Amino acid sequence: MAQARRGRPSTGVREAVLRTTGEVLGEAGIALSTKEIARRAGVAESSIFYHFGDRLGLLEAVIGEHLPVFSDATVVLGSRDADGDLRADLVAVVSGLEGFYLRIMPVLGALQSDRQLRELLARRGGDVGPHLALGVVADLLRTERAAGRVGAALDPKAGALLLIGAGHQRAMHRYLLGAAAEDFLPPVETVVEALLPAFV
Amino acid sequence: MAQARRGRPSTGVREAVLRTTGEVLGEAGIALSTKEIARRAGVAESSIFYHFGDRLGLLEAVIGEHLPVFSDATVVLGSRDADGDLRADLVAVVSGLEGFYLRIMPVLGALQSDRQLRELLARRGGDVGPHLALGVVADLLRTERAAGRVGAALDPKAGALLLIGAGHQRAMHRYLLGAAAEDFLPPVETVVEALLPAFV
DNA sequence: GTCTATAAGTTGATAGAC
DNA sequence: GTCTATCAACTTATAGAC
Numbered sequence: 001m002a003q004a005r006r007g008r009p010s011t012g013v014r015e016a017v018l019r020t021t022g023e024v025l026g027e028a029g030i031a032l033s034t035k036e037i038a039r040r041a042g043v044a045e046s047s048i049f050y051h052f053g054d055r056l057g058l059l060e061a062v063i064g065e066h067l068p069v070f071s072d073a074t075v076v077l078g079s080r081d082a083d084g085d086l087r088a089d090l091v092a093v094v095s096g097l098e099g100f101y102l103r104i105m106p107v108l109g110a111l112q113s114d115r116q117l118r119e120l121l122a123r124r125g126g127d128v129g130p131h132l133a134l135g136v137v138a139d140l141l142r143t144e145r146a147a148g149r150v151g152a153a154l155d156p157k158a159g160a161l162l163l164i165g166a167g168h169q170r171a172m173h174r175y176l177l178g179a180a181a182e183d184f185l186p187p188v189e190t191v192v193e194a195l196l197p198a199f200v
Numbered sequence: 201m202a203q204a205r206r207g208r209p210s211t212g213v214r215e216a217v218l219r220t221t222g223e224v225l226g227e228a229g230i231a232l233s234t235k236e237i238a239r240r241a242g243v244a245e246s247s248i249f250y251h252f253g254d255r256l257g258l259l260e261a262v263i264g265e266h267l268p269v270f271s272d273a274t275v276v277l278g279s280r281d282a283d284g285d286l287r288a289d290l291v292a293v294v295s296g297l298e299g300f301y302l303r304i305m306p307v308l309g310a311l312q313s314d315r316q317l318r319e320l321l322a323r324r325g326g327d328v329g330p331h332l333a334l335g336v337v338a339d340l341l342r343t344e345r346a347a348g349r350v351g352a353a354l355d356p357k358a359g360a361l362l363l364i365g366a367g368h369q370r371a372m373h374r375y376l377l378g379a380a381a382e383d384f385l386p387p388v389e390t391v392v393e394a395l396l397p398a399f400v
Numbered sequence: 401g402t403c404t405a406t407a408a409g410t411t412g413a414t415a416g417a418c
Numbered sequence: 419g420t421c422t423a424t425c426a427a428c429t430t431a432t433a434g435a436c
Contacts, residue, residue, distance in 0.1 A: 029313030113229030165365025
């Protein structure tokens with residue numbers, strides 16, 4: 001970001017393309033075309049190739065833009081204020097995770113349905129990607145454990161997998177079924193109630 | 201299935217197309233082409249349109265073929281023999297779920313990344329689909345609870361969400377990262393160990 | 401029911417003007 | 419840095435022979 005601007009300043013085409021691609025990703029998935037993105041973004045199709053090289057380069061840029069958020073605690077967990085009640089705090093954590101996974105679902109779906117994107121992820125060597133959310137939540141549990149608010153016997157990574165699994169599961173079914181999902185899903189409060197004995 | 205066969209018997213083109221489409225789905229995702237499927241299946245491309253009408257019809261047929269398995273306990277849970285030890289039984293359940301979700305990942309990825317397929321799912325009105333796995337596991341927990349092997353206070357749906365969430369989470373990260381995922385994921389045994397207090 | 405041949409439209413990508 | 423114009427390859431889909 002400390003890079004000095006040289007040459008002609010951008011007129012926002014790159015940004016418009018990235019934004020539009022993110023939108024189309026949520027609708028058509030990775031079966032998106034550079035032509036349609038250019039049309040919807042109101043730019044020339046050739047500008048996409050100027051900025052991103054080829055179609056995969058565009059996909060890499062869009063996906064890659066979202067990959068770092070998985071290690072950002074504020075984004076993954078949402079805003080929470082610990083008020084001392086473990087139950088309420090866990091409800092806030094799972095709800096935050098659910099909202100996060102609901103928002104990131106198009107990116108997650110693209111990664112799951114395109115081998116080239118998975119290879120891009122593997123090439124990054126693990127320094128970015130969905131798996132880092134586990135570390136974020138595990139760190140939170142370690143802190144809470146040190147403060148004595150969570151049982152000393154709890155394995156932080158295992159606890160993180162359970163909380164994330166619950167939030168992700170609710171988010172995925174809501175994404176797939178829409179409002180009808182609530183008829184099948186147990187409420188966050190019920191899930192936390194069931195999980196509570198494992199955390200005290 | 202009780203339908204009598206009329207007219208000329210099939211020569212297996214339909215089945216070959218369905219099988220091949222399932223394979224391609226795991227590689228290219230929903231960005232698959234009828235041409236490539238025909239080539240890999242060794243059939244004429246026009247045969248695809250004869251059997252499935254159009255491209256979406258083919259996708260619907262392939263996805264629809266997999267949707268009912270989510271309500272099949274044997275498939276979802278895998279083969280387990282309850283030997284009386286709750287801990288070992290839960291490990292078997294989560295491991296079974298992990299294997300199931302690992303196999304079904306291409307279908308799940310396609311649903312998450314294509315709006316048309318999600319609409320197909322919604323049109324089915326909930327009688328098939330990924331959400332039914334919740335009922336399968338919840339039923340298992342109800343049985344175990346009635347037998348006194350699981351705590352009476354446990355909500356079956358909440359318990360199911362936690363078990364499925366854990367298995368699905370492990371499956372997804374293994375699918376995205378391959379063997380490297382094991383470095384980040386807590387082992388099934390550790391997860392069950394952490395979850396155990398919620399189930400007794 | 402499966403094939404070959406073909407059509408019209410879309411695709412990702414490049415060249416060159418400004 | 420962005421555009422218009424263009425291209426060959428590929429896309430989905432149809433017609434008609436066997």
